[in-house]
Amino acid sequence: METPSTRSGVLILRVWVESGREDGFRARIIQTVDGQQEPPMAVSRTADALAAVRTWLDEVMERDG
Numbered sequence: 584m585e586t587p588s589t590r591s592g593v594l595i596l597r598v599w600v601e602s603g604r605e606d607g608f609r610a611r612i613i614q615t616v617d618g619q620q621e622p623p624m625a626v627s628r629t630a631d632a633l634a635a636v637r638t639w640l641d642e643v644m645e646r647d648g
Contacts, residue, residue, distance in 0.1 A: 590644035592616040594636065601627075614639045 595613040604635050605625045615621050626632050 590617055590643060590645060592639060594639050596632065596636070598632075616642050623642075 584621050593615045596610055597612075598608050598610045600607060601609050606627060606629050609625060609627050611625050612622060612632070614621050614635075616639070624635065626635065
């Protein structure tokens with residue numbers, strides 16, 4: 584029987600609308616994996632926000648990018 588993983592993570596994605604931006608928004612991303620917090624980051628492109636979420640999820644799932 585396989586032992587369940589105890590790995591966990593938290594990702595907070597705060598988004599606000601700003602005119603004059605390429606995608607019209609800014610986002611602040613705060614993330615942890617197994618209690619280790621990464622430095623916060625800010626993005627203003629949809630692709631960058633999606634990439635950050637994918638990278639975080641891959642890390643939680645213990646996959647290599």
